[in-house]
Amino acid sequence: MSITVVGSVAFDSIETPAGRRDRCLGGAATYFALAASFFTTVRVIAVVGEDFGRRQEAVFLARNIDIQGIEHAPGKSFFWEGSYLDNLNEAKTHNTELNVFGAFQPKIPDAYSDSEFLFLANIDPVLQRRVREAMPHARLVAGDTMNYWIKDHRPALLEVLKGLDLLLINDTEARMLAGNTNLVQAARAVLALGPRSLVVKHGEYGATLFHADTPAARGADLRAPAFPLDQVTDPTGAGDSFAGGFFGYLASQPELTPAVFRRAMFYGSVMGSFTVERFGTESLQQLTRQQIDDRFALFRELTHLD
Amino acid sequence: MSITVVGSVAFDSIETPAGRRDRCLGGAATYFALAASFFTTVRVIAVVGEDFGRRQEAVFLARNIDIQGIEHAPGKSFFWEGSYLDNLNEAKTHNTELNVFGAFQPKIPDAYSDSEFLFLANIDPVLQRRVREAMPHARLVAGDTMNYWIKDHRPALLEVLKGLDLLLINDTEARMLAGNTNLVQAARAVLALGPRSLVVKHGEYGATLFHADTPAARGADLRAPAFPLDQVTDPTGAGDSFAGGFFGYLASQPELTPAVFRRAMFYGSVMGSFTVERFGTESLQQLTRQQIDDRFALFRELTHLD
Numbered sequence: 001m002s003i004t005v006v007g008s009v010a011f012d013s014i015e016t017p018a019g020r021r022d023r024c025l026g027g028a029a030t031y032f033a034l035a036a037s038f039f040t041t042v043r044v045i046a047v048v049g050e051d052f053g054r055r056q057e058a059v060f061l062a063r064n065i066d067i068q069g070i071e072h073a074p075g076k077s078f079f080w081e082g083s084y085l086d087n088l089n090e091a092k093t094h095n096t097e098l099n100v101f102g103a104f105q106p107k108i109p110d111a112y113s114d115s116e117f118l119f120l121a122n123i124d125p126v127l128q129r130r131v132r133e134a135m136p137h138a139r140l141v142a143g144d145t146m147n148y149w150i151k152d153h154r155p156a157l158l159e160v161l162k163g164l165d166l167l168l169i170n171d172t173e174a175r176m177l178a179g180n181t182n183l184v185q186a187a188r189a190v191l192a193l194g195p196r197s198l199v200v201k202h203g204e205y206g207a208t209l210f211h212a213d214t215p216a217a218r219g220a221d222l223r224a225p226a227f228p229l230d231q232v233t234d235p236t237g238a239g240d241s242f243a244g245g246f247f248g249y250l251a252s253q254p255e256l257t258p259a260v261f262r263r264a265m266f267y268g269s270v271m272g273s274f275t276v277e278r279f280g281t282e283s284l285q286q287l288t289r290q291q292i293d294d295r296f297a298l299f300r301e302l303t304h305l306d
Numbered sequence: 307m308s309i310t311v312v313g314s315v316a317f318d319s320i321e322t323p324a325g326r327r328d329r330c331l332g333g334a335a336t337y338f339a340l341a342a343s344f345f346t347t348v349r350v351i352a353v354v355g356e357d358f359g360r361r362q363e364a365v366f367l368a369r370n371i372d373i374q375g376i377e378h379a380p381g382k383s384f385f386w387e388g389s390y391l392d393n394l395n396e397a398k399t400h401n402t403e404l405n406v407f408g409a410f411q412p413k414i415p416d417a418y419s420d421s422e423f424l425f426l427a428n429i430d431p432v433l434q435r436r437v438r439e440a441m442p443h444a445r446l447v448a449g450d451t452m453n454y455w456i457k458d459h460r461p462a463l464l465e466v467l468k469g470l471d472l473l474l475i476n477d478t479e480a481r482m483l484a485g486n487t488n489l490v491q492a493a494r495a496v497l498a499l500g501p502r503s504l505v506v507k508h509g510e511y512g513a514t515l516f517h518a519d520t521p522a523a524r525g526a527d528l529r530a531p532a533f534p535l536d537q538v539t540d541p542t543g544a545g546d547s548f549a550g551g552f553f554g555y556l557a558s559q560p561e562l563t564p565a566v567f568r569r570a571m572f573y574g575s576v577m578g579s580f581t582v583e584r585f586g587t588e589s590l591q592q593l594t595r596q597q598i599d600d601r602f603a604l605f606r607e608l609t610h611l612d
Binding site: 032087182183184185188196202204206208216217218219221222223224225226227228229230231232259262263266281298300301302303304305306 | 394487488489490491493494508510511512514522523524525526527528529530531533534535536537538565568569572604606607608609610611612
């Protein structure tokens with residue numbers, strides 16, 4: 001099944017203890033699409049400026065990603081500049097230029113309208129909702145969001161949550177959204193807002209999967225640890241790569257059983273782990289499916305008793 | 307096989323968002339001994355004051371813990387007062403009174419000298435080393451430490467590490483001891499200081515097991531997630547309970563295979579999860595082995611793909 005993703009395609013300037021990269025290809029939809037492309041066909045809805053050319057297009061095309069939904073507008077692409085010099089777990093933002101993204105009005109190519117899987121990456125919830133309504137054939141809709149929308153655009157975000165099957169957010173966002181510091185209680189409160197399933201990402205410590213029908217005594221459905229890496233070069237895009245691996249694997253399966261969701265969590269962690277090993281999308285551009293499955297097997301060994 | 311543990315037996319006054327307890331039984335050796343007692347026989351070396359009476363003794367005796375190594379001295383027992391009002395993951399210390407513990411000179415009863423398993427809980431490394439040297443029959447020696455000894459008593463601590471088979475510390479301590487923020491690199495550096503195995507505890511996110519002979523490509527031997535709890539009442543003693551479950555299970559097994567170490571990690575997490583559900587040692591005092599094994603099974607379900 002093909003996935004349509006709407007979100008940012010951007011340029012990032014990143015500094016980490018391992019070095020610096022200027023204006024490399026980034027954006028949530030980029031990481032998501034590249035990660036998901038190892039599992040299924042992916043279609044992207046985004047807007048870019050005149051600085052996005054053949055070289056950037058080639059990155060998507062090399063992975064057979066459909067980019068007819070990437071609109072080209074006059075001006076410059078979304079730009080983010082940040083560093084992780086003190087703390088690899090938290091980006092320090094130095095500059096954000098919305099540029100063409102500021103007036104983004106998602107346009108959905110007719111060819112995308114049969115997508116049964118839809119991922120609403122972290123953008124204005126008003127736009128997330130509009131895309132969701134324009135994709136009536138989507139039977140599994142997942143989304144991401146961030147602290148800014150949770151704090152300052154709560155009513156619009158709550159409308160989006162009502163229409164989501166799956167929400168993927170991090171600890172801080174889950175706690176903020178629920179107003180509860182206990183993760184299990186926060187997860188239950190978030191699920192009561194609409195999504196049938198919730199993935200809470202814990203950065204270097206893995207992620208937890210909750211379903212609305214998980215028995216209370218069990219707490220969660222699956223807790224997947226992150227891969228312990230001896231080299232973290234650049235954490236940018238780890239969460240979006242997790243989402244791409246997770247949702248991409250779901251979309252590749254004939255049936256969405258609980259076991260499939262559990263394996264999807266592991267594939268999510270695997271894709272996040274590759275992304276942070278190199279700068280920007282460098283890992284995702286060079287990866288093979290064999291490497292992914294090898295790491296999946298190693299990941300199982302690292303977490304299973306026998 | 308019986309375990310001998312040396313460490314603090316104390317009184318704690320604890321305040322958390324769930325309430326307050328004054329002068330409840332605490333101390334690293336207490337939590338460790340109670341948790342380990344569900345797996346094997348345990349012997350305690352500690353010092354207490356005149357405030358430690360029959361009621362406190364009864365807690366140990368109810369679990370068949372050998373307390374002839376608990377010395378009674380004139381004065382008061384070690385006392386700690388702390389709160390977790392803002393952050394359940396980090397205690398704020400309000401008061402520490404060493405009392406009789408300030409002049410602690412561990413005395414090892416003759417009856418303990420055949421213990422093959424020795425746990426050196428978090429005390430002055432000079433004392434840890436003295437106990438280790440006085441127990442020549444110990445064939446598996448594990449230890450804990452804390453930031454204070456790492457920072458200000460490093461030479462003495464390094465001597466202890468040389469004689470350890472197993473070190474159990476948390477993320478912050480591992481990073482501080484190694485002077486490296488990457489967990490996998492820090493673990494390798496710590497293992498180079500002596501211990502053949504290292505358990506790094508991640509609080510609510512689980513723990514990672516490293517062996518000196520773990521292949522570099524694998525990063526770690528096992529990453530065990532923590533049990534997701536919808537009620538965390540009091541985190542005091544979670545790490546010591548983990549250590550007790552972990553080491554207690556090891557001591558109960560006829561052979562120390564890699565698979566036994568992996569199951570021990572899960573038992574450690576299980577014991578830590580029970581401790582934090584109630585104040586102080588309340589959970590550990592009322593637990594049954596059946597409850598432990600039921601949670602072990604649930605924990606396996608929560609972490610395994612199939």
